[in-house]
Amino acid sequence: MSIQFKIDSTAGSAxxxxxxxxxxxxxxxxxxxxxxxxxxxxxxxxxxEELGVQILLGNTYHLYLRPGVETVRKMGGxxxxxxxxxxxxxxxxxxxxFSLNELRKVSEEGVTFRSHLDGSSHFFSPESAMAAQxxxxxxxxxxxxxxxxxxxxxxxxxxxxxxxxxxxARSKKYFEEHKREVPWSGHAHVGTAALGCPDARSxxxxxxxxxxxxxxxxxxxxxxxxxxxxxxxxxxxxxGGMDRELRRESALHTVEIGFPGYAIGGxxxxxxxxxxxxxxxxxxxxxxxxxxxxVMGVGTPEEIAEYARMGVDMMDCVLPTRAARHGLLxxxxxxxxxxxxxxxxxxxxxxxxxRCRVCSRYSRAYLRHLYASNELLxxxxxxxxxxxxxxxxxxxxxxxxxxxxxARFLSERSGPKx
Amino acid sequence: MSIQFKIDSTAGSAxxxxxxxxxxxxxxxxxxxxxxxxxxxxxxxxxxEELGVQILLGNTYHLYLRPGVETVRKMGGxxxxxxxxxxxxxxxxxxxxFSLNELRKVSEEGVTFRSHLDGSSHFFSPESAMAAQxxxxxxxxxxxxxxxxxxxxxxxxxxxxxxxxxxxARSKKYFEEHKREVPWSGHAHVGTAALGCPDARSxxxxxxxxxxxxxxxxxxxxxxxxxxxxxxxxxxxxxGGMDRELRRESALHTVEIGFPGYAIGGxxxxxxxxxxxxxxxxxxxxxxxxxxxxVMGVGTPEEIAEYARMGVDMMDCVLPTRAARHGLLxxxxxxxxxxxxxxxxxxxxxxxxxRCRVCSRYSRAYLRHLYASNELLxxxxxxxxxxxxxxxxxxxxxxxxxxxxxARFLSERSGPKx
Numbered sequence: 001m002s003i004q005f006k007i008d009s010t011a012g013s014a015x016x017x018x019x020x021x022x023x024x025x026x027x028x029x030x031x032x033x034x035x036x037x038x039x040x041x042x043x044x045x046x047x048x049e050e051l052g053v054q055i056l057l058g059n060t061y062h063l064y065l066r067p068g069v070e071t072v073r074k075m076g077g078x079x080x081x082x083x084x085x086x087x088x089x090x091x092x093x094x095x096x097x098f099s100l101n102e103l104r105k106v107s108e109e110g111v112t113f114r115s116h117l118d119g120s121s122h123f124f125s126p127e128s129a130m131a132a133q134x135x136x137x138x139x140x141x142x143x144x145x146x147x148x149x150x151x152x153x154x155x156x157x158x159x160x161x162x163x164x165x166x167x168x169a170r171s172k173k174y175f176e177e178h179k180r181e182v183p184w185s186g187h188a189h190v191g192t193a194a195l196g197c198p199d200a201r202s203x204x205x206x207x208x209x210x211x212x213x214x215x216x217x218x219x220x221x222x223x224x225x226x227x228x229x230x231x232x233x234x235x236x237x238x239x240g241g242m243d244r245e246l247r248r249e250s251a252l253h254t255v256e257i258g259f260p261g262y263a264i265g266g267x268x269x270x271x272x273x274x275x276x277x278x279x280x281x282x283x284x285x286x287x288x289x290x291x292x293x294x295v296m297g298v299g300t301p302e303e304i305a306e307y308a309r310m311g312v313d314m315m316d317c318v319l320p321t322r323a324a325r326h327g328l329l330x331x332x333x334x335x336x337x338x339x340x341x342x343x344x345x346x347x348x349x350x351x352x353x354x355r356c357r358v359c360s361r362y363s364r365a366y367l368r369h370l371y372a373s374n375e376l377l378x379x380x381x382x383x384x385x386x387x388x389x390x391x392x393x394x395x396x397x398x399x400x401x402x403x404x405x406x407a408r409f410l411s412e413r414s415g416p417k418x
Numbered sequence: 419m420s421i422q423f424k425i426d427s428t429a430g431s432a433x434x435x436x437x438x439x440x441x442x443x444x445x446x447x448x449x450x451x452x453x454x455x456x457x458x459x460x461x462x463x464x465x466x467e468e469l470g471v472q473i474l475l476g477n478t479y480h481l482y483l484r485p486g487v488e489t490v491r492k493m494g495g496x497x498x499x500x501x502x503x504x505x506x507x508x509x510x511x512x513x514x515x516f517s518l519n520e521l522r523k524v525s526e527e528g529v530t531f532r533s534h535l536d537g538s539s540h541f542f543s544p545e546s547a548m549a550a551q552x553x554x555x556x557x558x559x560x561x562x563x564x565x566x567x568x569x570x571x572x573x574x575x576x577x578x579x580x581x582x583x584x585x586x587a588r589s590k591k592y593f594e595e596h597k598r599e600v601p602w603s604g605h606a607h608v609g610t611a612a613l614g615c616p617d618a619r620s621x622x623x624x625x626x627x628x629x630x631x632x633x634x635x636x637x638x639x640x641x642x643x644x645x646x647x648x649x650x651x652x653x654x655x656x657x658g659g660m661d662r663e664l665r666r667e668s669a670l671h672t673v674e675i676g677f678p679g680y681a682i683g684g685x686x687x688x689x690x691x692x693x694x695x696x697x698x699x700x701x702x703x704x705x706x707x708x709x710x711x712x713v714m715g716v717g718t719p720e721e722i723a724e725y726a727r728m729g730v731d732m733m734d735c736v737l738p739t740r741a742a743r744h745g746l747l748x749x750x751x752x753x754x755x756x757x758x759x760x761x762x763x764x765x766x767x768x769x770x771x772x773r774c775r776v777c778s779r780y781s782r783a784y785l786r787h788l789y790a791s792n793e794l795l796x797x798x799x800x801x802x803x804x805x806x807x808x809x810x811x812x813x814x815x816x817x818x819x820x821x822x823x824x825a826r827f828l829s830e831r832s833g834p835k836x
Contacts (some may be wrong), residue, residue: 021605037787037788037791037793038784038787038795039788039794039795040795041793042794042795042798043795044775044795044798044799045779046775046779062721066787066790066791067762067783067786067790067791068789071762071763071783071787074763075763075765075781075783075784081781081783081784081787082784083779083781083784142456197794235568246609291657303803322508325742344485344489345489345492345493347493357462359615361464361501363493363499363501365485365489365493365499366456366493366500366501368458368485369455369456369484369485369489369499371456372484373455373484374486375457375799376456376457376459376460376794376798377457377458377459377460377461377462379463379794380460380794381462
């Protein structure tokens with residue numbers, strides 16, 4: 001037992017679903033804020049909860065370097081370490097290592113890279129990337145992939161895509177053999193509770209400080225030897241560059257290997273936005289409809305809404321958080337660069353249509369002052385708003401899918417059309 | 419009507435009091451966190467409210483440079499600008515300018531200084547410092563003083579102290595003539611509400627966006643021409659260096675000028691801590707018992723508790739917030755330097771006896787990771803804890819004063835002692 005995915009309704013290609021993980025249920029389509037180093041920069045966990053964040057993304061490459069997998073594992077995995085009891089997804093480290101450019105070297109066996117922090121040499125194989133992600137203990141983890149650079153020759157893209165397929169099979173093999181080593185695997189009641197019982201959250205909070213294995217031991221001694229122990233879910237990643245045919249091949253073979261969810265990787269690497277959209281659309285056709293589909297590392301609010309309408313269930317992006325720290329804010333009236341002098345005496349809220357705690361309380365003038373004075377609070381408040389705006393965008397998309405379904409239902413009830 | 423001060427009970431020299439301002443009631447002894455640029459660095463205002471912050475300090479020098487007095491005034495003063503409806507105190511700018519060293523020049527007329535931001539030249543006189551503080555609109559403002567350097571010749575200290583007395587008289591004169599220009603002076607219901615009516619907070623929140631003067635106009639048209647309009651309260655500052663006799667003279671003459679509260683300034687300028695304590699103790703003797711006494715810019719948790727026991731009612735210090743950003747945390751078990759490797763896998767809370775939102779949720783290991791990784795959230799959470807710890811310290815002091823009074827009351831009721 002790792003995840004369950006259920007589609008409640010559809011509208012065109014879009015799907016409204018529920019993804020149940022060992023750490024709670026997620027309404028899809030979902031946007032996942034990025035918490036690179038086990039923190040969404042500047043935002044306390046209780047504020048993330050209040051904003052309605054259902055699942056966070058952590059970066060394996062960064063967490064592997066700091067604080068290190070072993071430290072996180074000893075604290076019960078990322079959930080215990082960062083005191084976050086909702087779902088978490090970790091990337092494979094492939095994209096991060098890819099972005100190191102001169103500091104990496106890829107072979108069939110894996111990728112050697114140098115730390116951006118101290119230049120020390122490290123090695124990720126599909127197997128060691130799995131071991132790291134099992135130690136970090138996210139609910140959803142990703143197979144190690146090679147993210148092909150853009151632009152690239154077709155033969156280079158094919159070779160890279162085919163190696164990613166071999167890495168996917170190796171990732172799956174290692175994962176299946178080691179998935180019970182997840183830090184919380186002993187805490188059977190965590191998973192079974194989240195996958196059915198209403199007090200999942202409190203149960204797993206209280207279990208965080210217990211010795212690993214004690215809950216499972218209890219469960220076994222209670223005479224339920226066959227009870228399903230929750231594990232992580234491993235997703236495969238489709239590569240194939242900007243080539244629709246290679247994407248199709250990659251998708252088909254990744255599905256052959258078989259995963260509970262599929263990601264489309266290798267996008268947002270410098271290609272035109274229209275190409276991103278085209279690759280997503282054509283690749284989605286080759287992914288099974290009953291499994292969650294995750295597009296990695298996109299995009300603007302308009303883009304994530306569009307991709308959701310095309311049938312994407314999960315997305316993540318650093319844009320809302322990174323832009324916030326640079327004073328770029330997303331609002332219902334368009335982008336606002338809060339550093340501009342025109343806001344210096346603007347008493348209005350950042351976004352008059354937003355009900356987040358920032359827009360409810362502070363003026364553009366105050367936010368502009370905080371930014372201009374390089375005050376920490378500016379980065380905090382800007383991030384809270386942008387994350388809120390992204391989550392609201394996805395809420396609106398989910399609502400629209402639901403309404404679309406209802407509208408069709410109502411029109412069907414009103415009798416056959418001529 | 420500006421402030422009211424009432425002493426509810428005493429224990430030894432310590433006093434438990436209530437200071438009523440146009441923006442709410444303050445229990446004394448009180449610690450005032452420093453919000454230099456209209457923000458307690460990294461902490462949103464709702465968190466400050468939750469922590470029980472009753473009054474914040476803003477720095478006139480910094481706010482005068484950024485965002486400028488006129489911007490703040492137009493937004494309804496600091497309360498409207500930063501969306502903080504509880505009490506605020508601004509310093510005179512004297513101490514900040516004093517710390518500029520080579521960038522300032524003092525004369526009888528005032529002090530010329532260069533901005534630390536761009537080197538531009540500025541001038542504070544007692545009158546212009548008052549004008550700035552009236553525009554900023556804090557509830558309590560401070561007379562312009564010269565903060566004498568340490569060590570200094572006695573004649574230099576005397577001259578400086580005497581000039582501060584003349585500046586105090588000029589400050590008071592200007593303030594009395596202009597105090598009705600405070601940005602919220604028109605909002606009569608703000609002040610009268612806070613000084614008696616229970617819905618003070620909501621009244622002043624809603625008034626923040628109204629045109630200045632409209633509420634007062636309403637009040638006048640309602641046939642209450644004599645209704646007291648709330649104003650700021652101007653405190654005098656005692657100087658005199660580390661010389662008890664000069665401090666006595668300064669106190670006596672400052673009291674002669676007459677203020678609703680008195681501060682002891684010119685401390686924490688490099689003198690030994692025992693000297694600080696001695697000067698505070700000897701100066702308190704010469705300050706009226708029925709007025710609030712404020713020691714500026716002190717100290718550690720132990721020191722603020724001790725000064726409160728000596729009869730000090732108000733204190734401020736950058737120590738809890740600045741130390742937090744450098745990973746130095748105050749706990750019931752002593753100081754913790756969270757950067758230390760010994761905390762890397764420490765699952766315990768920062769302070770097992772603290773119930774703040776940081777200690778309730780996060781481990782030392784997580785706080786250490788955030789600090790070591792230079793994550794924004796580390797500075798945020800550390801600051802929340804340290805401010806909480808300072809406020810808890812003062813809560814405990816107030817509780818002890820109350821218990822001391824009750825204990826005496828109970829022992830008196832049990833009959834005369836032999």
